[in-house]
Amino acid sequence: MKSHTEYLWFNTANRREYINITDRVSAAVEKSGVREGLCLVSAMHITAAVYVNDAEMGLIEDIDEWLDSLAPYGKDYRHHRTGEDNGDAHLKNLIMHNQTVLPITDGHLDLGPWQAIYYAEFDGRRRKRAIIKVIGE
Amino acid sequence: MKSHTEYLWFNTANRREYINITDRVSAAVEKSGVREGLCLVSAMHITAAVYVNDAEMGLIEDIDEWLDSLAPYGKDYRHHRTGEDNGDAHLKNLIMHNQTVLPITDGHLDLGPWQAIYYAEFDGRRRKRAIIKVIGE
Amino acid sequence: MKSHTEYLWFNTANRREYINITDRVSAAVEKSGVREGLCLVSAMHITAAVYVNDAEMGLIEDIDEWLDSLAPYGKDYRHHRTGEDNGDAHLKNLIMHNQTVLPITDGHLDLGPWQAIYYAEFDGRRRKRAIIKVIGE
Numbered sequence: 001m002k003s004h005t006e007y008l009w010f011n012t013a014n015r016r017e018y019i020n021i022t023d024r025v026s027a028a029v030e031k032s033g034v035r036e037g038l039c040l041v042s043a044m045h046i047t048a049a050v051y052v053n054d055a056e057m058g059l060i061e062d063i064d065e066w067l068d069s070l071a072p073y074g075k076d077y078r079h080h081r082t083g084e085d086n087g088d089a090h091l092k093n094l095i096m097h098n099q100t101v102l103p104i105t106d107g108h109l110d111l112g113p114w115q116a117i118y119y120a121e122f123d124g125r126r127r128k129r130a131i132i133k134v135i136g137e
Numbered sequence: 138m139k140s141h142t143e144y145l146w147f148n149t150a151n152r153r154e155y156i157n158i159t160d161r162v163s164a165a166v167e168k169s170g171v172r173e174g175l176c177l178v179s180a181m182h183i184t185a186a187v188y189v190n191d192a193e194m195g196l197i198e199d200i201d202e203w204l205d206s207l208a209p210y211g212k213d214y215r216h217h218r219t220g221e222d223n224g225d226a227h228l229k230n231l232i233m234h235n236q237t238v239l240p241i242t243d244g245h246l247d248l249g250p251w252q253a254i255y256y257a258e259f260d261g262r263r264r265k266r267a268i269i270k271v272i273g274e
Numbered sequence: 275m276k277s278h279t280e281y282l283w284f285n286t287a288n289r290r291e292y293i294n295i296t297d298r299v300s301a302a303v304e305k306s307g308v309r310e311g312l313c314l315v316s317a318m319h320i321t322a323a324v325y326v327n328d329a330e331m332g333l334i335e336d337i338d339e340w341l342d343s344l345a346p347y348g349k350d351y352r353h354h355r356t357g358e359d360n361g362d363a364h365l366k367n368l369i370m371h372n373q374t375v376l377p378i379t380d381g382h383l384d385l386g387p388w389q390a391i392y393y394a395e396f397d398g399r400r401r402k403r404a405i406i407k408v409i410g411e
Contacts, residue, residue, distance in 0.1 A: 001138050001275045001411045003310035005379055036140035037272055038177055040312060040375050044386030046327045052235055053183045058215035059227055066208065066228055071340065078332035090333055091340055094370060096231060098326055098389075101177055101238055101375055103270040105142055110268060112181030115235075131384060133377040135311055135410060136272060137138045138275045173277035174409055175314060189372055190320045195352035196364055203345065203365055233368060238314050238375055240407040242279055247405060249318030252372075273409060274275045 004032030004134040010048075012124030015073075018060045021050075021130075022117045025102070026109050028132045035107045037136015042099035044131055047089035047123035049096035055116040067092045067122075089122035096120055104136055141169030141271040147185075149261030152210075155197045158187075158267075159254045162239070163246050165269045172244045174273015179236035181268055184226035184260035186233035192253040204229045204259075226259035233257055241273055278306030278408040284322075286398030289347075292334045293393045295324075295404075299376070300383050302406045309381045311410015316373035318405055321363035321397035323370035329390040341366045341396075363396035370394055378410055 006028045008021060021041070029039055041050045053059070068088070077087025100117065103110040119130055143165045145158060158178070166176055178187045190196070205225070214224025237254065240247040256267055280302045282295060295315070303313055315324045327333070342362070351361025374391065377384040393404055 003411065005310070005377070005384075036142070036270075038175065038270065038312065040377055042375075042377060044384075044389065046386075046388050051231060053227055053231065054216075056216060056219060058218050059224065062214045062216050062224055063228065063231065070207070070344070077336045079328075079330060079336050081332050082330060087333065087336055090327060091337070094325060094327065094337065097234060097371060099375060101179075101236060103142070103177055103179060103268050105268075105270070110142075110181075110270070112183075112266070114183050115181065129386070131377050131379075133310075133312065133379070133384070137140065173279070173407075175312065175407065188368060190364055190368065191353075193353060193356060195355050196361065199351045199353050199361055200365065200368065207344070234371060238316070238373060240279070240314055240316060240405050242405075242407070247279075247318075247407070249320075249403070251320050252318065274277065 001137060002034050006132040008130045009127060011127045012121045015124055016064060017121045017124055019119045020055055020116055021119050025117050025132055029104055029109050029134055032134040034104055034134050034136035037104045039102040039104055040133045042131050045128045047086050047093055048128055049093050049098050049120040050100050050130060051096050051118050051120060052100050052115050054114055086123040092122045138274055139171050143269045145267045146264060147256060148264045149258045152261055153201060154258045154261055156256045157192055157253055158256050162254050162269055166241055166246050166271055169271040171241055171271050171273035174241045176239040176241055177270045179268050182265045184223050184230055185265060186230050186235055186257040187237050187267060188233050188255050189237050189252050191251055223260040229259045275411060276308050280406045282404045283401060284393060285401045286395045289398055290338060291395045291398055294329055294390055295393050296391045299391050299406055303378055303383050303408055306408040308378055308408050308410035311378045313376040313378055314407045316405050319402045321360050321367055322402060323367050323372055323394040324374050324404060325370050325392050326374050326389050328388055360397040366396045
């Protein structure tokens with residue numbers, strides 16, 4: 001069995017940002033030398049997500065607006081008694097999930113034609129990271 | 138390490154459909170010869186999901202109605218400026234997630250008594266597919 | 275390739291409970307002897323979830339209230355025609371997902387500083403279980 005680990009660092013300019021990391025994940029898979037296996041991509045924070053969907057800017061704005069309607073920023077969450085103001089970011093993370101697992105076939109990410117991998121930041125403007133863990137053969 | 142890959146094709150009669158694929162995933166696991174491992178089942182599209190829940194028709198109708206209340210079909214999404222009409226299907230996919238990972242123990246899917254695996258189509262009536270990727274030993 | 279399987283049993287006092295299982299998952303990983311790999315933690319029921327987020331009680335109350343606003347207990351779901359009263363628990367499970375996959379690096383769970391693993395019970399007061407499946411090398 002082979003394995004390969006990489007950490008991606010982010011420090012977004014805005015509180016919320018959606019960053020296409022498909023090329024970076026793909027490069028990690030190539031580097032791993034794994035021909036058949038699985039690739040986990042997971043945010044290492046609880047106010048960010050990794051998801052697979054369309055690289056279309058209109059949709060990304062739809063997603064952002066929709067998430068904020070389901071888990072609004074600025075609401076008076078109990079979590080804010082700790083001094084934080086990011087209760088919404090925790091809930092947005094739960095909807096979107098902090099991770100995705102991708103198949104590797106013949107040495108490449110085995111994605112459908114429109115599948116792009118995104119890191120979704122919900123409480124940015126500081127250094128945060130995600131992990132890529134490839135295992136297989 | 139062993140690995141095994143299969144693609145499942147779907148072409149639903151309706152825009153939205155929920156298809157029980159437990160037997161097909163189970164057969165792929167048997168075929169793989171893997172005794173201990175993991176089985177990823179992932180939609181290769183961004184308007185379909187794979188999830189684990191109950192094979193009960195009333196609940197499936199509840200799920201469909203509930204998803205459409207959270208991400209309504211027919212709303213004027215920004216994504217529709219591209220000519221698409223499936224913005225809701227992308228958001229439904231995000232709630233339900235496009236994939237699930239299943240444990241394999243003693244050569245079989247290690248599921249609880251009520252766990253069934255579903256392919257959920259949110260924008261059907263065309264050929265789409267899912268991948269099954271088994272790895273283990 | 276190495277693999278290791280454990281089952282965690284739960285029997286909560288309340289219908290809904292959020293149980294921190296980070297130490298139990300971590301112990302299973304140590305026991306597995308796996309240095310590099312993946313650890314799947316999955317509820318074996320369709321009315322419970324496994325998720326990664328903050329071990330902060332205010333936030334956990336926020337999560338519980340928020341889930342119940344998105345998928346209310348006591349609503350007249352079609353699923354209740356079967357005699358069940360847990361339609362909400364199925365929908366809460368779908369939002370939260372029944373599973374998570376965690377990276378293992380250098381023999382330990384490779385988690386960020388605030389990532390805690392939770393078993394979320396949405397229909398408790400009976401014996402239920404989750405599976406931990408570790409694979410790697």
